[in-house]
Amino acid sequence: MPSEKTNKEKLILDAAVSLFTSKGFVATRMEDVAKTAGISKGLTYFYYKNKEDLFMALTKKAFDQFKDEFRDVYRSKGKNGLEMISELVVRIPAFAKENQVYYDSILNFLDLMKKYNNPETREQIDPKTLASDHFQKLLEIHHEPAKLGVMMISQGIKDGSIRPELQPEITFYTIWSMIIGYEKMMGPIDYEGKEIKITPSNWQPGFLKLLQDMLKGTIQAVKPSTVQGSLF
Amino acid sequence: MPSEKTNKEKLILDAAVSLFTSKGFVATRMEDVAKTAGISKGLTYFYYKNKEDLFMALTKKAFDQFKDEFRDVYRSKGKNGLEMISELVVRIPAFAKENQVYYDSILNFLDLMKKYNNPETREQIDPKTLASDHFQKLLEIHHEPAKLGVMMISQGIKDGSIRPELQPEITFYTIWSMIIGYEKMMGPIDYEGKEIKITPSNWQPGFLKLLQDMLKGTIQAVKPSTVQGSLF
Amino acid sequence: MPSEKTNKEKLILDAAVSLFTSKGFVATRMEDVAKTAGISKGLTYFYYKNKEDLFMALTKKAFDQFKDEFRDVYRSKGKNGLEMISELVVRIPAFAKENQVYYDSILNFLDLMKKYNNPETREQIDPKTLASDHFQKLLEIHHEPAKLGVMMISQGIKDGSIRPELQPEITFYTIWSMIIGYEKMMGPIDYEGKEIKITPSNWQPGFLKLLQDMLKGTIQAVKPSTVQGSLF
Amino acid sequence: MPSEKTNKEKLILDAAVSLFTSKGFVATRMEDVAKTAGISKGLTYFYYKNKEDLFMALTKKAFDQFKDEFRDVYRSKGKNGLEMISELVVRIPAFAKENQVYYDSILNFLDLMKKYNNPETREQIDPKTLASDHFQKLLEIHHEPAKLGVMMISQGIKDGSIRPELQPEITFYTIWSMIIGYEKMMGPIDYEGKEIKITPSNWQPGFLKLLQDMLKGTIQAVKPSTVQGSLF
DNA sequence: AATGAATGAGTCTTCATTCAT
DNA sequence: TATGAATGAAGACTCATTCAT
Numbered sequence: 006m007p008s009e010k011t012n013k014e015k016l017i018l019d020a021a022v023s024l025f026t027s028k029g030f031v032a033t034r035m036e037d038v039a040k041t042a043g044i045s046k047g048l049t050y051f052y053y054k055n056k057e058d059l060f061m062a063l064t065k066k067a068f069d070q071f072k073d074e075f076r077d078v079y080r081s082k083g084k085n086g087l088e089m090i091s092e093l094v095v096r097i098p099a100f101a102k103e104n105q106v107y108y109d110s111i112l113n114f115l116d117l118m119k120k121y122n123n124p125e126t127r128e129q130i131d132p133k134t135l136a137s138d139h140f141q142k143l144l145e146i147h148h149e150p151a152k153l154g155v156m157m158i159s160q161g162i163k164d165g166s167i168r169p170e171l172q173p174e175i176t177f178y179t180i181w182s183m184i185i186g187y188e189k190m191m192g193p194i195d196y197e198g199k200e201i202k203i204t205p206s207n208w209q210p211g212f213l214k215l216l217q218d219m220l221k222g223t224i225q226a227v228k229p230s231t232v233q234g235s236l237f
Numbered sequence: 238m239p240s241e242k243t244n245k246e247k248l249i250l251d252a253a254v255s256l257f258t259s260k261g262f263v264a265t266r267m268e269d270v271a272k273t274a275g276i277s278k279g280l281t282y283f284y285y286k287n288k289e290d291l292f293m294a295l296t297k298k299a300f301d302q303f304k305d306e307f308r309d310v311y312r313s314k315g316k317n318g319l320e321m322i323s324e325l326v327v328r329i330p331a332f333a334k335e336n337q338v339y340y341d342s343i344l345n346f347l348d349l350m351k352k353y354n355n356p357e358t359r360e361q362i363d364p365k366t367l368a369s370d371h372f373q374k375l376l377e378i379h380h381e382p383a384k385l386g387v388m389m390i391s392q393g394i395k396d397g398s399i400r401p402e403l404q405p406e407i408t409f410y411t412i413w414s415m416i417i418g419y420e421k422m423m424g425p426i427d428y429e430g431k432e433i434k435i436t437p438s439n440w441q442p443g444f445l446k447l448l449q450d451m452l453k454g455t456i457q458a459v460k461p462s463t464v465q466g467s468l469f
Numbered sequence: 470m471p472s473e474k475t476n477k478e479k480l481i482l483d484a485a486v487s488l489f490t491s492k493g494f495v496a497t498r499m500e501d502v503a504k505t506a507g508i509s510k511g512l513t514y515f516y517y518k519n520k521e522d523l524f525m526a527l528t529k530k531a532f533d534q535f536k537d538e539f540r541d542v543y544r545s546k547g548k549n550g551l552e553m554i555s556e557l558v559v560r561i562p563a564f565a566k567e568n569q570v571y572y573d574s575i576l577n578f579l580d581l582m583k584k585y586n587n588p589e590t591r592e593q594i595d596p597k598t599l600a601s602d603h604f605q606k607l608l609e610i611h612h613e614p615a616k617l618g619v620m621m622i623s624q625g626i627k628d629g630s631i632r633p634e635l636q637p638e639i640t641f642y643t644i645w646s647m648i649i650g651y652e653k654m655m656g657p658i659d660y661e662g663k664e665i666k667i668t669p670s671n672w673q674p675g676f677l678k679l680l681q682d683m684l685k686g687t688i689q690a691v692k693p694s695t696v697q698g699s700l701f
Numbered sequence: 702m703p704s705e706k707t708n709k710e711k712l713i714l715d716a717a718v719s720l721f722t723s724k725g726f727v728a729t730r731m732e733d734v735a736k737t738a739g740i741s742k743g744l745t746y747f748y749y750k751n752k753e754d755l756f757m758a759l760t761k762k763a764f765d766q767f768k769d770e771f772r773d774v775y776r777s778k779g780k781n782g783l784e785m786i787s788e789l790v791v792r793i794p795a796f797a798k799e800n801q802v803y804y805d806s807i808l809n810f811l812d813l814m815k816k817y818n819n820p821e822t823r824e825q826i827d828p829k830t831l832a833s834d835h836f837q838k839l840l841e842i843h844h845e846p847a848k849l850g851v852m853m854i855s856q857g858i859k860d861g862s863i864r865p866e867l868q869p870e871i872t873f874y875t876i877w878s879m880i881i882g883y884e885k886m887m888g889p890i891d892y893e894g895k896e897i898k899i900t901p902s903n904w905q906p907g908f909l910k911l912l913q914d915m916l917k918g919t920i921q922a923v924k925p926s927t928v929q930g931s932l933f
Numbered sequence: 934a935a936t937g938a939a940t941g942a943g944t945c946t947t948c949a950t951t952c953a954t
Numbered sequence: 955t956a957t958g959a960a961t962g963a964a965g966a967c968t969c970a971t972t973c974a975t
Binding site: 027028029031032112115116118119120121122129147148171172174175176178179181182183184185186187189190191192193194202203207208211212215216218219 | 261263350351353379410411413414415416418422423425426435439444448450451
């Protein structure tokens with residue numbers, strides 16, 4: 006009984022994920038969400054104020070799951086900071102591929118934040134989004150994944166796998182930027198092999214190597230054998 | 238006289254840019270575009286098949302202008318490859334800020350490409366987009382800016398400002414990824430100073446430094462203390 | 470309660486009949502239908518997929534009612550086959566006059582069938598018409614009235630009121646053709662009395678007589694002078 | 702030179718016929734008519750007041766041509782009245798098949814006449830139709846074909862091929878009704894062979910026979926066995 | 934005679950959301 | 955909690971027609 010309510014809520018969210026994945030946000034009608042969830046249209050509005058609220062709830066879940074990825078990496082034993090970051094480079098695009106909608110919702114939230122932080126563009130945001138409780142919660146938690154990332158850099162500096170002169174926040178956000186852009190560029194690159202000497206499969210190792218070079222810096226001259234060998 | 242025809246077309250496009258900027262694509266009605274352009278609704282459809290076609294025309298112009306940025310940098314005298322790339326890091330976010338809609342349309346096109354290249358997701362693209370002549374042209378020209386970027390890397394390798402072991406295509410696309418992500422992350426970072434020790438203004442030099450480190454590689458081993466200390 | 474659902478549907482259909490009658494199909498806007506039915510525009514689309522679907526629903530009802538006319542005649546006691554057919558000649562034009570839209574929709578469906586049966590012209594039919602469930606049902610039932618008509622001829626042959634050498638199907642369809650044409654020619658003939666010695670009122674008995682002659686055949690040989698003279 | 706004007710007019714009309722045939726009246730845009738005719742949109746309006754006027758011009762031509770069919774039959778030597786009528790039964794459906802649009806426009810005009818003759822429905826007619834000069838001319842000439850038909854009946858009565866007691870006007874209009882309905886029913890009958898024992902090819906002789914029986918009357922009493930047996 | 938850019942009235946249709954039950 | 959009939963605002967798009975040239 007007490008979990009039934011939560012159950013329906015989950016049912017709706019799952020339906021939304023499924024439909025947003027296959028048809029996109031705008032093309033998905035609330036009626037379809039309800040039908041897919043096996044409930045009535047009206048009940049959907051009982052659990053979620055409106056379509057935007059539902060999407061924010063989905064975004065919230067996306068961030069939670071995204072954070073789990075970071076946490077898993079951070080908690081994994083036997084990894085130095087650089088290795089953690091390197092694993093992130095693999096994990097995040099994988100997460101994006103497997104959880105398309107979640108990842109898209111995260112990027113969408115980033116765009117939302119840009120508008121939100123600029124008084125001039127803030128009014129472009131749908132009032133219903135602003136009013137969503139889930140949105141408000143996202144305002145609080147959305148940098149949690151990044152916080153873990155920053156901790157990884159700090160860890161790397163401590164364990165010597167990352168250049169000591171690097172500033173953790175700046176460094177991590179730069180890394181994250183790289184990954185976000187990397188994932189975004191993957192699309193256009195695909196299938197264009199004829200014209201451009203770059204493919205998803207040959208880019209990945211190159212990308213990782215550049216990123217590591219950036220982080221390791223001079224260290225590699227000091228003790229190159231111990232660290233690098235294992236990664237490439 | 239001869240430019241009158243083109244004039245109306247341009248008028249519409251300008252109106253679209255203006256409205257898409259202030260209200261967004263979906264919130265902008267074709268009637269408003271016409272009104273803003275000072276013409277009738279029907280004429281809008283005379284020059285552009287439909288709303289999507291208009292947007293693709295806008296995207297096409299965005300790419301043209303974006304390419305000009307690259308060309309300007311590439312043609313600028315007295316710059317080595319690394320300096321060109323560095324300038325790009327400044328120019329692109331600036332372009333994004335000044336030409337919000339153009340930049341957004343470019344990113345949107347990148348997403349479109351991802352869907353387009355995947356047979357499963359291709360059908361998610363609006364048929365009207367696919368049918369647009371401007372879209373077809375974009376398919377041909379959309380990697381031109383990147384081509385110039387790749388040439389900059391090659392130039393850097395030639396002139397010794399960029400590590401010789403780097404592969405131009407992979408390197409440039411990685412750079413571009415960084416920039417795209419950088420621009421995207423700028424939003425959430427803004428105004429969050431209280432919690433995170435990173436702001437748009439302190440990130441930029443750090444970001445640039447990291448990027449340069451990545452490209453120069455061994456150079457930094459020469460005089461690491463003098464250079465880095467000042468930047469962080 | 471249980472009939473409420475049906476009620477709204479019927480309300481819409483009735484409104485459509487009324488408006489199609491007074492303004493015609495194209496000139497009638499869905500909004501007017503809704504307004505006339507006393508409901509909202511949206512609800513109209515809840516019950517009927519689109520304007521064409523609504524029209525096909527109307528056509529379906531027209532055929533049902535048209536069939537009832539045939540059934541009534543067929544079931545009427547004390548009539549031989551020829552008398553049934555004769556009654557049909559009176560009933561159908563009367564039906565056409567009283568149920569203008571229904572009758573027109575039936576003729577329209579006949580035209581639709583001609584296009585539908587020809588692969589070359591089939592594509593001229595509105596896809597929405599083809600997709601209508603009501604259209605699909607019409608494909609199944611549209612010859613039911615004619616079946617009853619054929620049975621009347623058969624009956625007439627059995628009871629001796631119709632020439633035994635006549636083939637029922639061919640004969641009935643010929644009769645039906647006559648009636649359709651008769652109804653159609655009624656328009657141009659009306660009010661043209663000055664130029665042509667034929668009016669709706671003097672045509673009807675003549676038409677009926679000719680039709681009966683055609684069916685009875687030999688009977689007229691018995692006493693040709695006495696019967697015919699009076700009628701013309 | 703003097704015929705050029707007429708030439709363009711004809712070009713437009715031909716284009717209209719062609720397009721109305723393939724797409725129907727409503728689906729045909731004036732722009733297409735102009736394009737097909739190889740002239741500009743504006744010129745179309747120079748020769749024809751509007752779309753309705755163009756259609757009325759087409760209808761006028763249809764009647765002219767239709768009348769020619771009647772005249773040809775009437776003038777053909779060596780035929781008695783019944784044979785003329787019989788030929789009409791073959792000729793009219795053939796005309797309908799070969800000149801679909803012309804025939805349809807004639808039927809459309811018949812419907813128009815019905816509305817025109819009824820004060821209550823007259824207002825349903827598009828004012829532009831009413832204002833068309835071609836429409837006005839049609840009001841004068843539209844019964845000319847029928848007049849010839851009536852003359853054929855009279856001729857048949859004179860030459861003994863048609864029962865003397867028949868009233869020419871009533872008889873011919875009845876015949877014409879039959880033919881109109883016959884043509885209209887042809888559509889639904891086509892391809893329905895499985896369910897109904899009637900096909901376009903077996904109906905035609907049966908239809909003709911019935912019609913002749915109707916007209917000849919007493920003749921069939923003379924030698925009924927020889928004639929009827931073979932046809933049914 | 935001829936052009937074709939320009940107009941704008943006219944309408945179907947969608948769908949998020951509500952609310953009586 | 956749960957339903958689903960009912961609402962109505964919102965917007966893209968068409969096309970006959972005009973008119974300056």
